[in-house]
Amino acid sequence: MSAARSARVVAVTSGKGGVGKTFLAANLAAALAARGERVLVLDADLGLANLAVALGLHPETTLHGVFAGKRRLEDAIVPAPGGFSVLLAGSGLVEYARLTPKLREQLLAVIEDVRPRFDRVLLDTGAGVSDVVLYTVSLADDALVVATPEPTSLTDAYAAIKVLATEQRRRTILLAANQTSLRGEGNSIRNQLQTVTGRYVKTASGAPLALEYLGEVRSDPSVRQAAQKRRLLLEAYPGSGAAQAVVAIAGRLSAVRA
C-alpha cells in the first residue's frame, strides 16, 4: 500500500481441483486486460506449473528460481499472450506442500512487490484448503471461489467458503460457476450455497456471509479445443459462448469494490 496506485489482489480458488481455476484466471486476465487493466496472473499452485501448460509458455525464470534466490523477481514476470503478465511457479522437486515461515515470508514479499506495478493481480491458487492455499488466499483482497455443479465440487466449494468466512473473517466471497450445463444452473448453485451458508456460517460480525455471484461459464467444446491448442479461449475462440461468459464475469469483477 506504499504507492498511490496499488493492485487489487484476487485469489481464484476452489475446494476441489480440476474445476477450471487456471482456465478462469488466465482468461479473466485477458478479459480484464482488454478492459485496459494492467493485470498479472501469479501461479500460486506451487510445484504444479499448470498455468505454464495452459498458456504454452516455457519461461526460463520462474517463481521457483526467485524463491531459491537464483533469480530476480523482475526477470520472472513475463508477458503472456492476451496482453497480461504472468509470474509462473515453475515445477521442480521442491517442497511447497508445507507452509514454512520462509514460504510465508516469500509469498508475502512477492505480492507486496508486485502490487504497485499492476492494477490487478490474480492468484491462481492450488485446490483444497491446505495451509498453503489458505495463506495465499489470505494475502488477497478478494476471494473468488470457482464451483461446478458436480456434487463433490459443490461440497468442497462450500467447505472452502466456510473456512474463508470463519477463519479469514471474510464478509463477502465472490463466486463463479464453471462447466454448468443448463442456463441458470450457476444461479441455482449460488442459491444453494447461500442457503446453507446463511444457516451454518457465522461471520465475525454476526452478519450473514454475502456470496457475490459473478456469473457462469456453461460447458462449451471450445474450452477444451483451446486447451488442446494451449491457447487462451479468448484468443482462440473469442466468439464462443464460454468466452463471452468470461468477459461478462470480468466486467462484474472489475465493478467489485470492498
Add this chain to the structure above:
Amino acid sequence: MPSAVATLRHLATRPERSASIDPAQLRLGEAIQLLLQAGYALPVGADFSARSLQSLIDGLCELSSRDALTGLANRRTFELALEREIDRVARAGEPALMLMIDIDHFKSVNDTHGHAAGDLVLKAVARTLVDCVRPMDTVARFGGEEFAVVLPNCPPAFGAAVAERLREGVHGTPVEVGTQLMLQVTISVGGAFAPQWVRSSAPLWVERADQQLYQAKADGRNRACLEHPLVSNVSAEEKALLFSSSQFEDPE
C-alpha cells in the same frame, strides 16, 4: 544417465545388431552364478541367442529390484513406486497412503535367539504384510527390520483399517524359530497420506510417515498411528441442505 538410456534405446530399435553379439566377448559367468544362487532357472549352455540374453537381463533386473532375504521390493524399487505415486496424486488428486513399519524389539530376537531366528522373523513378517494388502500395493523392505508399504488410491477412511489389519496380522501370526519355539512378534506402524493436488517429495512423505512411527513406538508399540488427513468441515446436515434442491444429487 540419459545418454546410457539413449544408447540402450538405440540398440533396442536395431535388433539386427544385437544378433551379431559375439558371445566370446561377454563375461556372463558372474551374472549366471548370481541368478542360479538366487534360485532362477536359466537356459544356460552354449546358446547365446538374443532370447537367452534377454532372460538373463530380465533375471538381473528382477534380482536388483528385490530384497535378497525376504523377496520383497527393495529400497530402490520402493523409491520408484513412491515417485510414481507422487506424480499421480499431484495430477489426479487420488489419495495415497504410505505406511512405515518396524518390528518391535527386534534386536532382542537377534540377541536371544541368534541371527538365523532374526532372519526367520523378517521373512515371516514380510509374508504376513504381503498377505494383508492388495496386489497393487507395494510392500518393501526399507532396511534392517523396517518395512514400508505404499498404497495407491487409498481413501483416508480406509487407512486406519489397513494399518490395523497389518498390525493384527503380524500379532496373530507367531513365528516358529526352532523346534518347539514359537515367537510372538509385533510391529509398530506409522502412516501418512500424500498431500493431494500438490507435488510433494518422497523424502518428506517418508519423514511424515516416520514421525507417526515414532509416535506409535512412544505410545507403547504394537500399534498403528496415522497422520490425520484433512477432514471435511462439512457436516451431514449441511450436506443434506446443500443437496436439498432436486437439481443436484449427492452420490453418497
